[in-house]
Amino acid sequence: MDWDRLQAKWPQMRGQLRHRWGRLTEDDLDVIAGHRDVFIGRVQERYSVDRQEARNRIEEWLQVLQEEKTLTGRA
Secondary structure, eight states: OOOOHHHEEEEEEEEHHHHOTTTSSSSHHHHHHOHOOOOOOOHHHHOOOHHHHHHHHHHHHHOOOOOOTTTTTOO
């Protein structure tokens, strides 16, 4: 998964982000702004999981987005 694509599309993906990561606030999304380490840290904090678990959950979600072609823009 190309993290740069997610970072570039971060503003357009806020709805999907809020749907999947409901415990993240709008302020969290503003602070994260597509930055991987910050995203992992906020998921870790909000979902009370360790860093590796947060990373795994994010990577699984990104895989689903890639399979759905959400990040590539191709259908």
